[in-house]
Amino acid sequence: MTDVGAEEAAIGQLREAFTVCVAAGTTGVLQVTGDPGGAILFDRGHVIAVQTSGAPSPEVLLLRSKLVPESEWNAAFAAAAATGAPMSAELISRQLVGAGELEALLLAALADAVFVIASGTVDEYRAEPGLPDCELALEPGAEAAWLVAEASRRIRVLAAETSGHDRWIVAASGAVRPGVMLGGGQDEILALADGRRTARDIAFVLGRGVYATMLQLDRMRQAGLLSTVSSRPVTDADGGERGRGAADGESDVAPGLPRRRQDRPSALRRPWAQGRASELRPPFSLLRPRSAWDGGGDQAP
Amino acid sequence: MPGLTEALHQVMAIEGARAVALIDIATGMVVRSVGEAAGEDGDFPAAAASLAGEARIACAMPGPERTGGDLDEISLVTANRLQVSKILGSRPGGGCLLFVDLDRSRVNIALASLQIGQLAPAVLG
Numbered sequence: 001m002t003d004v005g006a007e008e009a010a011i012g013q014l015r016e017a018f019t020v021c022v023a024a025g026t027t028g029v030l031q032v033t034g035d036p037g038g039a040i041l042f043d044r045g046h047v048i049a050v051q052t053s054g055a056p057s058p059e060v061l062l063l064r065s066k067l068v069p070e071s072e073w074n075a076a077f078a079a080a081a082a083t084g085a086p087m088s089a090e091l092i093s094r095q096l097v098g099a100g101e102l103e104a105l106l107l108a109a110l111a112d113a114v115f116v117i118a119s120g121t122v123d124e125y126r127a128e129p130g131l132p133d134c135e136l137a138l139e140p141g142a143e144a145a146w147l148v149a150e151a152s153r154r155i156r157v158l159a160a161e162t163s164g165h166d167r168w169i170v171a172a173s174g175a176v177r178p179g180v181m182l183g184g185g186q187d188e189i190l191a192l193a194d195g196r197r198t199a200r201d202i203a204f205v206l207g208r209g210v211y212a213t214m215l216q217l218d219r220m221r222q223a224g225l226l227s228t229v230s231s232r233p234v235t236d237a238d239g240g241e242r243g244r245g246a247a248d249g250e251s252d253v254a255p256g257l258p259r260r261r262q263d264r265p266s267a268l269r270r271p272w273a274q275g276r277a278s279e280l281r282p283p284f285s286l287l288r289p290r291s292a293w294d295g296g297g298d299q300a301p
Numbered sequence: 302m303p304g305l306t307e308a309l310h311q312v313m314a315i316e317g318a319r320a321v322a323l324i325d326i327a328t329g330m331v332v333r334s335v336g337e338a339a340g341e342d343g344d345f346p347a348a349a350a351s352l353a354g355e356a357r358i359a360c361a362m363p364g365p366e367r368t369g370g371d372l373d374e375i376s377l378v379t380a381n382r383l384q385v386s387k388i389l390g391s392r393p394g395g396g397c398l399l400f401v402d403l404d405r406s407r408v409n410i411a412l413a414s415l416q417i418g419q420l421a422p423a424v425l426g
Contacts, residue, residue, distance in 0.1 A: 099426065100304075100323075100424050100426060103304060103332075104305060104323060104333075104425065107330075107333075108325055112328075149346070150346070153346055153347075153350070184361050208327070209328060211328055212327035215327070
C-alpha cells in the first residue's frame with residue numbers, strides 16, 4: 001500500500017471536495033487531478049457517475065463480465081442513440097439486465113472508482129459547471145458522504161488484511177493443474193496471472209471491481225495460489241516457478257493500488273530501452289496506435 | 302421500474318422483519334438498506350462485510366463441482382433473532398446477499414424463509 005499518511009491525505013481532500021459540492025448542491029463535474037485522479041459527476045449534490053482510468057466503468061463491468069453480450073450492447077446503444085432514451089432504460093427494457101441489478105452495479109462501480117481515487121494521490125480539485133454525456137449514470141445519485149465512508153472502510157480493510165500489494169501477479173508453481181477446477185472465479189484469475197498484469201489489469205479484463213479483485217488476489221495469495229513480484233518475472237525455460245523477478249529499480253516505489261504500466265517512470269516501464277534513447281527516433285514513437293497509449297495494457301480500455 | 306429501496310421495502314413487509322439490506326458479496330458493501338440495519342448495532346457496514354465473508358466461504362464449501370447445487374441461503378438463528386441471507390446472482394466474483402433480520406418471537410422460521418425466497422428474485426429484477 002501507499003504510505004498511510006498519503007492515503008489519509010487523499011481521502012481527506014476528497015472528503016473536503018465532496019462536502020463543498022454537497023453543500024452547494026452542485027450540478028457539474030468535480031475534476032480531481034492526481035494519480036489516478038478522475039472526474040466525479042454531481043447532480044444536485046449527489047454523485048451520479050465517476051470516470052477514472054483506475055477503475056472499470058459500468059460499461060466495462062457489464063461487457064467484460066459477459067453479463068451483457070457485446071452485440072446486444074451495441075444494439076441497445078444504437079436504439080438509445082436513435083430515440084434519445086437513456087442507455088440504462090434501454091438495457092432494462094431489453095431485459096439484458098434487471099433494474100435492481102443495474103442499480104446495484106452502478107453503485108458498486110461508483111464506490112470502486114471513489115475508492116481508487118481516494119487510495120491514490122490528489123494534487124488538486126476543481127468543480128466545473130455542466131454535465132458531460134454519460135451513458136450509465138445512477139439516478140438518483142449516491143450520497144457523497146456514503147461513498148467517502150465506503151472508500152475509507154475499504155482502505156482500512158486493505159491496510160489490515162494485506163501485506164502490501166506489489167505490481168505483478170504471478171501464479172504459484174503448481175497452482176494450475178490440467179483438468180482441475182478451483183471455481184469461484186479463481187481459475188480465470190490464475191489464467192491471467194502471468195506476471196505481466198496488476199490487480200487493476202485483471203479487474204479490467206474480468207469486468208470486476210478493483211477492490212473486489214484485490215481482496216480475491218489476497219485470499220488466493222494466502223492460499224498459496226499466487227505470488228506478487230515487484231518487477232517483471234523471469235520465466236524458467238524448463239517450466240519451473242514463474243515470477244520472482246528481481247526487484248531492481250522498484251524497491252523505492254511505494255507499493256499501493258495497482259497502476260497501469262504507463263503510469264510508471266519510463267525507465268521502469270522499459271528497462272530494455274535504457275541507454276537507447278538516442279536510437280529511438282521521434283517518428284518511431286508516433287507509429288504506436290493510440291489505443292496503446294492510454295489503455296493500461298493490452299486489455300484495459 | 303421500482304428502485305432497489307422500494308424492493309427492499311416490500312421485503313420489510315414480511316411479519317417480524319426488522320431490517321433488510323442488499324450486500325455485495327465480493328466487497329462486503331451495503332448496497333442499500335432499509336429498517337433498523339444501520340441503527341442498533343452501530344457498525345452495520347462492518348457486520349455486512351463479515352456476512353459477505355461468511356457467504357464467500359460458504360459458497361466455496363461445495364467445491365467446484367457443486368454436486369449439491371449452488372448455495373441458496375444462510376440462516377442464523379439466535380434466541381431472539383432470525384437472520385436470513387439469500388444469495389442473489391451467482392456470477393464469479395459477483396452476486397449479492399439479501400439480508401433480512403427478523404424478530405424470532407414474531408415469525409415462523411420456515412414461513413419466513415419461504416416468503417423471503419418468493420420476494421428475492423424481484424429485488425434485482
